[in-house]
Amino acid sequence: MIRRALVALGALVLLAGCGGSGGEHGTAQLWVTRDRGAELLVEVEVDAGQTLMRALAAEADVGTRYGGRYVQSVNGIEGDLGEQRDWFWFVNGYEGDRSAASYRLRDGDVAWLDYRGWEREGEARVVVGAFPEPFIHGYEGRARRAVVRFEGAQARRAGELAELIGADSVEQLGVPVPNGANVLELRLGPDQARAELLGETAGDPIRFVVSGELDLIRRYSIP
Template sequence: MKIARSLGLFVALALVGTACGKSSSDAQKPDALPQLEVQTPVVDDKKQEAEPKSQEQQATPSEKNASDTQASSESGKNPSASTANSARSGGNGKSSNGGTSGAGSSNGSSNGNSASNGTTSNSSGTNSQPSNNSTGATNGNFELSVTEYFGNNSVFNEPVAVSTEQSLLDTMRDHLDIETAYGGSFVNGINGTKSGYTSKSIFTRKKRDWFYYVNGSVSPVGADAVKPKPGDAIWWDYHDWSGDGSSTPSVVASYPHPFTTGYNGAQPGTTIYFSGDHVSDANRLANALRGFGAGNVSTAAYADGSVAHPSTNVIVLGTWSELGNQPTMQTLFGSPTHTGLYAKFSGDNVQLLTYQGKNTDQTGLGAILATGSNGGGGSTPTWLVIGATEAGLEQALDIMIARPGDLRGKVGVVVNGSNVLAVPVAQ
């Protein structure tokens, strides 16, 4: 009996010792091996990039060195757009290392992107090669022109098919090598020419940007927000805007736009205000515009108040001796870097100015210039066809009536005989 008890006690102690030697995890292991489960990654083929914002929306105030559709001053006015790309916006152009080349043959000049102002450090996307996958039905063409240094260098100039499903930015990618910034809607570079400063020195560097204009007016939105229409003329130019230069709301580059069709299809009509006894000259120009396809063109004797607050497109026609003392004319020509009127009348000559409003030694006899309503923006640009002399006025009229192509790709022009000199003067 004692032997049986001792044997039972030994067996019990052995079982307890075995259990104490196991870890808690070992004690919970199942007898069978666990089944192996493998999870493969899931690829979301439907994932898309966030919808790009307009060129102005993309950049914060600190990011836009000067934001004001396809271009503005470094002190905070942006185009580009810009520029605006610039003018500023459109545009909305820029070259942190100084651009691609110096000015080429002198044959043109300057909207962004409107769009202006960005820096290469914010570049967010590059198309290494132009794509050829345009989608959407086409309906006619629009004119796409890309230049550098106020039109002196031609990069691209072709009619492009309008697509109902593509923005201007999409279409540009089909034909050009585009680099973007601020989320993908701000054009930061075209064919390798990028936005930025030409050097590190604050004493010598220049800020260069891409600006673009639609039918002669700087665009207030990014290129991703513009849908070109058949017959539109869209011009991008890469140029300096250091300091106060190149705040240009309107250009002559797309003539006979904006008188045939303005920005976003606007057709407010046109009033030609003539000075002195130039009524016959005004009628000649009115007939020419009608022949180009402009509607609702009228003429009237110059009235300073009507020009200052226009409800239509405006053309001021006359000689400087008749117009120079008018308050509106003095205001417009008193701040060329704000109005974009890069010319100065003095005696029997018109002096060409730089984009910073500085004098040059180049002169002419007449000028064809454009600015926004009352010198600012707006959908009713004001054009000035003014002669320093009667002969200069006649030369300017000849271009408007018989040689409209001479204005293509230019911010404005000064006429000297048969020569058409682009302003501002690129430096």
């Protein structure tokens, strides 16, 4: 009896190390792209509760480094130190702050890996291409309060977007934003969208600034 119990315990430990479901229910989206979202390689629904690495390995041929914690290649596309190209990952628009083997997916998450050069990496702490994330699901299952601020005669559009992202405050630009809130700003001007991290790490407050047509916020878009 004791031996059987020890064998069963060993099996449980092994499963935990593989990054299983962890009791989380629901699903997440997994996207794999290259060249700042220009080419879509994988788009699939996966079970929540598993690590990002495990979800990726179930849907693609993955090579790893540093003891299996970091992605080196996906479907034969390898990171290259000489060419300064590598795989970067995001969840709900936030750039990951740890290894893909350490992030556990939550219900509703949008997990996204993109293969690209490093030359503009400092600009990509948070990206617009998973909109309306991170307003809906945030990071690590924690979503921040959301507000909308608009410029000019855009009250109707602002109200529609507030409903989409679950914002509880819609005001003219210039009205103070509550401390720690995510903000979507609608401005006048040419078609463009940008995202800014108002902190130091994934999960901190963000600001999305949009002008022109909203449909310019395309899936997989990394400015």
